[in-house]
Amino acid sequence: PKAFCAFILDREIAGWKPTHKEHKFGMRGCNTGELAFENCRVPKEQLLGEEEKGLRVTMAAIGDVGRGGMVGVAMGLQAACLESSIKFANERILYGKPIAALQTIQNKLAEMKIDLEAGRLLGYRAAAMQDKGLRSSNEFAVAKYYTTEAAQKAAKMAVDIHGGYGCMEEYAVTRYLRDAFILGPSAGTSDIMKVIIARWVLS
Ligand SMILES: Cc1cc2nc3c(=O)[nH]c(=O)nc-3n(C[C@H](O)[C@H](O)[C@H](O)COP(=O)(O)OP(=O)(O)OC[C@H]3O[C@@H](n4cnc5c(N)ncnc54)[C@H](O)[C@@H]3O)c2cc1C
Numbered sequence: 001p002k003a004f005c006a007f008i009l010d011r012e013i014a015g016w017k018p019t020h021k022e023h024k025f026g027m028r029g030c031n032t033g034e035l036a037f038e039n040c041r042v043p044k045e046q047l048l049g050e051e052e053k054g055l056r057v058t059m060a061a062i063g064d065v066g067r068g069g070m071v072g073v074a075m076g077l078q079a080a081c082l083e084s085s086i087k088f089a090n091e092r093i094l095y096g097k098p099i100a101a102l103q104t105i106q107n108k109l110a111e112m113k114i115d116l117e118a119g120r121l122l123g124y125r126a127a128a129m130q131d132k133g134l135r136s137s138n139e140f141a142v143a144k145y146y147t148t149e150a151a152q153k154a155a156k157m158a159v160d161i162h163g164g165y166g167c168m169e170e171y172a173v174t175r176y177l178r179d180a181f182i183l184g185p186s187a188g189t190s191d192i193m194k195v196i197i198a199r200w201v202l203s
Helices: 054-091 103-131 137-161 163-167 173-183 190-202
Strands: 016-021 033-037
Touching: 054 103, 054 137, 054 173, 103 137, 137 163, 137 173, 137 190, 163 173
Parallel strands: none
Antiparallel strands: 016 033
16 A cells, blocks of 8 residues: 554454464564454544554654664674673683683674674664654664674674584574574664665765
8 A cells, every 4th residue: 555554553452363473583582473454443543643644653663763672682682692602712611721712712702892882882872862852763774784783793703602512502692693683674674774874974
């Protein structure tokens, strides 16, 4: 349809049902699925925004709320990758010493820390602008791109640091890797973030 309405639905109302739950390979703690509506009558008080302007409402929700949420998840994921990697690097003994003593491992830990700190500043800047009521969609696009790409990089490095154990499901880093790749498309892909950022710098 060219135009649609956004509305808030009471669970008790008749005429809708969940039809399909997606089986994602990551972020399984957050359900993703479809709802089907048939002869579902919604009181007009539950309309969100203006009639036939639902696209504006949903895009604002994805851009202003969803994207910021993904930035937060990405930062948490990076912090978890770093924490697990530090723990493992201190515990795993090779050549009579913890692997944390190897420069290769230290480089990875340092890169994770740099990305986490840089992404945090980008995320906080966008959030602070939003708190002040300023337009922050461009800043969130930068933060979303940076932190979700960094989360994927951090998860790969965390798995690498764990060596063979990084492939075993009893280690949380395997979940971090799967979760990190779900962050990519959620609330807009990295390609789309670049489209937004390019439009910003060219305007
Ligand atoms: C876990 C999860 C939860 C989600 N939750 C919601 C939700 O609650 N509500 C909701 O509305 N949506 C939700 N989505 C959908 C999500 O927003 C889309 O999957 C995402 O925006 C990508 O759109 P698409 O899947 O249609 O991919 P497509 O648009 O088909 O993209 C396919 C490929 O083409 C590239 N591409 C597309 N257009 C361009 C362009 N102009 N320039 C360059 N490259 C381009 C993309 O980057 C991608 O690589 C969710 C997705 C996931 C994975």
